[in-house]
Amino acid sequence: MVARSVLLDPIRVGTATLKSRIVMGSMHTGLEHHPERFDELGRFYAERAKGGAGLIVTGGFAPNFAGRMKNEPGTFERSDQVADHKKITGPVRAAGGRILLQILHAGRYGYHPAVVAPSPIKSPINRDVPAEMTDEQIEETIGNYATTARLAMEAGYDGVEIMGSEGYLVSEFLAPRTNHRTDRWGGFLENRGRFPISVVKAVRAAIGDGLISYRISALELVEGGLTQDETLWLAKEVEKAGADCISTGIGWHEAAVPTIAGPVPHAAFIDSTRRLKGVVKIPVTASNRINLPEDAAQIIAEGSADLVSMARPLLADAEFVNKVGRGRPDLVNVCIACNQACLDHYFTDQVISCLVNPRAVRENEFSDAPATSAKRVAVVGAGVAGMAAALEAGRRGHHVTLFESAPRIGGQFALAAVIPGKEDYGLSLKSYEAQLAEAGVEVKTGTVVDAEVLKRENFDEVVVSSGVSPRLIDIPGGDDPRVVGYTDILTGKVKAGERVVVIGGGGIGHDVALFLAMETNGRRQTREEFFERWGIEGKPKHQPARRQITMVKRSPGAFGRTLGKSTGWILRQELKDLKVRQIAEAKYRKVDSEGLHIALPEGDEVLPADTIVVCAGQESDRAIADVIAANGQTVHVIGGARLAGELDAKRAIYEGAILGNRM
Numbered sequence: 001m002v003a004r005s006v007l008l009d010p011i012r013v014g015t016a017t018l019k020s021r022i023v024m025g026s027m028h029t030g031l032e033h034h035p036e037r038f039d040e041l042g043r044f045y046a047e048r049a050k051g052g053a054g055l056i057v058t059g060g061f062a063p064n065f066a067g068r069m070k071n072e073p074g075t076f077e078r079s080d081q082v083a084d085h086k087k088i089t090g091p092v093r094a095a096g097g098r099i100l101l102q103i104l105h106a107g108r109y110g111y112h113p114a115v116v117a118p119s120p121i122k123s124p125i126n127r128d129v130p131a132e133m134t135d136e137q138i139e140e141t142i143g144n145y146a147t148t149a150r151l152a153m154e155a156g157y158d159g160v161e162i163m164g165s166e167g168y169l170v171s172e173f174l175a176p177r178t179n180h181r182t183d184r185w186g187g188f189l190e191n192r193g194r195f196p197i198s199v200v201k202a203v204r205a206a207i208g209d210g211l212i213s214y215r216i217s218a219l220e221l222v223e224g225g226l227t228q229d230e231t232l233w234l235a236k237e238v239e240k241a242g243a244d245c246i247s248t249g250i251g252w253h254e255a256a257v258p259t260i261a262g263p264v265p266h267a268a269f270i271d272s273t274r275r276l277k278g279v280v281k282i283p284v285t286a287s288n289r290i291n292l293p294e295d296a297a298q299i300i301a302e303g304s305a306d307l308v309s310m311a312r313p314l315l316a317d318a319e320f321v322n323k324v325g326r327g328r329p330d331l332v333n334v335c336i337a338c339n340q341a342c343l344d345h346y347f348t349d350q351v352i353s354c355l356v357n358p359r360a361v362r363e364n365e366f367s368d369a370p371a372t373s374a375k376r377v378a379v380v381g382a383g384v385a386g387m388a389a390a391l392e393a394g395r396r397g398h399h400v401t402l403f404e405s406a407p408r409i410g411g412q413f414a415l416a417a418v419i420p421g422k423e424d425y426g427l428s429l430k431s432y433e434a435q436l437a438e439a440g441v442e443v444k445t446g447t448v449v450d451a452e453v454l455k456r457e458n459f460d461e462v463v464v465s466s467g468v469s470p471r472l473i474d475i476p477g478g479d480d481p482r483v484v485g486y487t488d489i490l491t492g493k494v495k496a497g498e499r500v501v502v503i504g505g506g507g508i509g510h511d512v513a514l515f516l517a518m519e520t521n522g523r524r525q526t527r528e529e530f531f532e533r534w535g536i537e538g539k540p541k542h543q544p545a546r547r548q549i550t551m552v553k554r555s556p557g558a559f560g561r562t563l564g565k566s567t568g569w570i571l572r573q574e575l576k577d578l579k580v581r582q583i584a585e586a587k588y589r590k591v592d593s594e595g596l597h598i599a600l601p602e603g604d605e606v607l608p609a610d611t612i613v614v615c616a617g618q619e620s621d622r623a624i625a626d627v628i629a630a631n632g633q634t635v636h637v638i639g640g641a642r643l644a645g646e647l648d649a650k651r652a653i654y655e656g657a658i659l660g661n662r663m
Contacts, residue, residue, distance in 0.1 A: 005324050006300045007293065011054070011307065013283050014244030015209045016098060016158060018054035018307075021300050022321050023247070023285055025309035026102045026161065026215075027342065028059040029361055030351040033072045035084040042091040043363045048314050049097025052321025054307070056097055057161050057213065057247075058088065060104025063144035067105030067169065070349075071112035076101065076148050082155045089156030100213055101152040102161040103145055103203075107169030108178070109253065118173050118195075119180040125254045138185060138195065141169075145199045146206035159211025159244070162199055167252030170196045171217060174234065177224025189230055196234070197241045204242030213285070214243040218272035221251035221259070221536065228272070232279045239280045247285040247309055248273045257534045260312070261567045262337040263421035263574075264289045265527045267299060274304040285309045291337065291424070293320070293329040312342055315354045315361075330434040333357055336424040341650050343566040356428055358388070358654040366661050371396040375460035375663060378403065380449055380624060383411025385639025385652035386465030387432050392660030394439030401442045401459075403449040409433065411467050412640070413649065415490040419511045420518045420525070421570075451627035461663055462633050464625040465656060468618035468640035473503060477591030483612045486512050497610020498547055501596050503588070504615030505553030506562055510571050512615050517545040517578040545578040550607050552598060556585040583607075620644045 007021050024045070031041045045056050060069065061076040068074045076085065085101070092099045108117040108130040116137065117130035133141070149160045164170035172178040173195040179186050185194055196214075203212055216235060220226050226234065235246055250269045251259040258264050267290050277284040286305035290296055296308040314320055317333035324332070338355055345352040354360035375398045379390045382404035390402040408414060410429045417426035436443055454462055470485040472478065486508055488494040502513050525533070532541045551559060559582045560572045575582075583605075589597035595608040622641040629635050636659055639652035 005293070006297050007308075007321065008325050009300075011283060013055070014159070014211045016211055018098060019096075020052050020054035020321050021307045022053050022296065022314070023307050023309040024048045024053040024056040024314045025247075025287055025311035026057040026059055026163070027311040027315065028069070028346050028352070030346055030349070031361070032059045032061060033070065033074045035073070035081070038084050038087040040361065040364060042088040044361050045088060045099060046091035046095040046097065047318040047363055049092045049095035049099075051314070051318040052325060053097065053314060054321075056092060056099040057309075058099065058101050060102045060163055061148065062105055063103050063148040064105070064141060066110070066114050066116045067107070067141070067144075068110055068112060068114075069104070069106045070110070076151055077144060079151065079154070082151055085152070085155035085157070093156060098158045100159050100161045100211060101148070101155075101157045102163055102215075103148050104163035105141065105145075105169035107167075107172045109168055117169065117178060118185060119178060121178055121180070123167075123254060135183065135185070142195070142198050142202050146202040149203040149210070150206040153207050153210050157210075159207060159213070160203060161213040161215055161247065162196070162203065163215050164196050164238075165215045165217035165249030167222075167254055170199070171225075171252065175220070175222075175225045177222060189233065193234055193237060197237050200238055200241035200243055211245070212243045213245040213247050214238045215247040215249050216276070217250070217252070218248035218276050219250050219269055221255035221257045225252065228275065232276060235276050235280050239282050243282060245283045245285060245307070246276065246280060248276060248287055248305075250288040257536060258570050259288055260337060261339060261421070261570055262424060263525065263530070263570060264337070265525055265530050266290065266292060267295050268527050268530055270299060270304050277303070277305060283307060289337065291335045292427070293324045293332055312337065312354070315342055315352075316357045318360075328434075330431065331438060332431060333435065334424060334428045334431045336422070336428050338564070339566045340564055344564050347565045353654075355650045355653060358657045365658065367396070371398060371663065374398055376458070377401070377461045377463065377663065378449075378454055378457070378459040379463040379465060380454075381411070381465035381467055381639075381641065382406075382409035382443065382445070383465055383467045383639060383652070384413050384649050385641075385656035386411075386463065387436065388653045388656030389463050389465060389638060389660035390441045391432070391435055391439055392657050393663050394436065394441040394660075396661060396663065398663060400440070401444060402436065403447050404443070404445045405448045407446050409443065409445065415487060416511070418490055418522055419515050420520045421514075422511075423522065423524045451624055451631055454628060455631045455633060459633065462628050462635045463656075463659065464622060464628065464635055464637045464641050465639045465652075466621045466624060466641045468644045469621045470614065471617045471619055473588065473614050473616060475588050475590055480591045480612075482609060483591060483614060486613055486615045489613050490515065494611070496547065496613070499608050499610045500547050500549045501607050501609040501612045502549060502551045502615055503553075503596075503612065504617070505551060505555065505559045505582070505584070506615065506617070509551055509553070509615035510560060510563065510575065512613055513549050513551050513575055513580050514571065514578075516547050516613075517549050517575070517580055518543075519546040542577040545580065549578075550581040550583065551575075552583045552586045552596070552607065554586060554588075559584065618644045
């Protein structure tokens with residue numbers, strides 16, 4: 001008998017009893033600005049409610065025009081908006097869930113000309129200088145919070161979360177960094193804290209016994225932010241003002257410290273949450289880089305928090321809690337903290353989804369009904385596209401065989417798992433293995449299959465997801481044994497020398513440079529190492545690179561422009577601190593005993609090298625598809641086999657999933 005997880009223990013928060021300790025944390029989906037699509041948002045949240053989340057918190061809605069995140073609708077301030085919000089709350093309540101509306105005033109983080117703040121101090125991540133709020137505007141804004149909270153209750157929400165962390169308006173009032181006022185709203189901590197405390201009191205008066213969660217920065221990570229002692233004082237005052245729960249956030253968005261990306265160790269900031277929990281009596285919610293059931297359970301069991309907020313992990317798997325309840329945490333589709341389809345989408349004005357779960361926020365595109373007839377399906381290649389296709393087809397009831405020539409599934413994902421900061425890709429593959437087995441997919445690794453075998457076995461559908469082959473370099477000396485492909489380096493087939501030249505400035509080139517510079521051999525960075533590296537409790541300390549590495553590319557301009565919008569800066573900073581040299585606008589002349597000869601606008605140069613790693617793109621490996629088609633079988637080509645280009649796991653997984661689901 002499987003022991004019951006503490007994550008399934010109910011908990012009393014205010015007047016409500018939550019069915020589990022997992023909270024679907026607030027995350028902007030990009031639909032908050034589109035009331036005509038609130039039915040999609042409702043279904044998205046309802047799936048998480050059905051999946052066992054004890055509480056759901058929406059993406060932020062502004063209490064007034066100036067508080068919007070972007071220069072488009074995104075407020076909840078009028079009674080005629082209540083009906084639209086019922087499209088969100090109705091499905092969640094029907095699924096047995098509870099949901100809070102997050103009230104978020106962006107302050108100087110708003111991307112529009114009407115931004116306001118306590119003081120007219122420009123944010124380093126925004127182009128506009130905010131207008132300083134008058135005393136009258138501050139009082140009016142407090143009233144706006146109360147109005148939004150009242151409307152939320154009318155719309156069927158269980159209450160609200162007041163966004164008081166991560167550098168938005170409430171943070172800006174609290175921090176000396178952004179509050180230079182000399183009136184009753186600035187100066188001493190009690191004055192700077194007047195705004196958030198007034199907001200909580202006004203909201204409590206407006207919603208009676210509705211739930212109030214207050215999101216607090218447990219650790220600011222910016223100069224001029226609140227100290228730990230000031231944060232503890234604030235938590236106690238917020239509790240006195242009427243909050244039912246405190247939800248912890250980490251850092252401001254302008255902080256030069258990663259807080260939710262892959263390089264951050266699991267539950268790295270839990271000590272700050274634990275300290276905060278020690279000074280209040282109301283429940284406290286932990287967050288930030290908690291993506292595994294065992295980590296969440298440990299946090300609850302050891303008393304570091306009462307609840308655990310998971311936004312991206314529940315994006316990756318709506319059934320997270322239910323799988324834990326079934327005693328099958330191995331089936332949880334692990335969030336890899338890549339941010340490629342969630343945060344990066346939001347920051348580029350796209351509706352979010354999830355790289356490892358393309359169903360997220362696309363629930364209407366997929367069917368859970370059994371297929372009308374079970375087909376025999378062959379999937380050739382178990383990279384991410386093939387795995388996704390096989391999994392969806394298997395879940396619809398088809399008889400699926402997944403062929404893979406390598407010893408294990410994963411393809412490029414398996415290579416990525418050895419990159420420092422991408423260790424969770426390996427956990428994702430373990431989850432895929434368990435999910436494929438549960439879906440009844442027959443996985444044949446170490447198996448090379450040809451078109452004749454597929455024809456003889458008489459499969460109804462054949463999916464070719466055979467991936468890519470790294471492109472070689474066609475210059476004199478390109479066949480020198482020192483010239484190797486990135487796959488040979490990442491699989492350990494070739495051990496790099498002390499002086500390495502990496503050819504290619506795309507994502508793979510950056511990853512390979514980091515892999516060779518750090519050489520962690522798959523070991524995840526510890527919390528202590530991470531704190532030291534980023535100077536969280538002192539000055540940053542950088543470890544020297546293990547090798548002398550030079551990156552070189554043909555195109556002009558800075559390196560890393562194609563990296564992730566929200567994570568690329570981390571990798572660029574890592575390579576800078578490791579003193580990796582980067583050379584752009586180079587023409588590759590030849591390789592000889594001296595090294596790689598290149599021509600630059602300012603003249604020729606020779607780069608001495610013991611190893612030259614080629615990361616200059618890849619080509620589709622799809623020859624088998626043409627033979628299959630010639631044999632008269634239906635064939636579908638997906639992923640890298642269909643389009644190589646810059647490898648795109650997000651596209652590949654979506655292609656595979658939608659194909660498998662629609663067979």
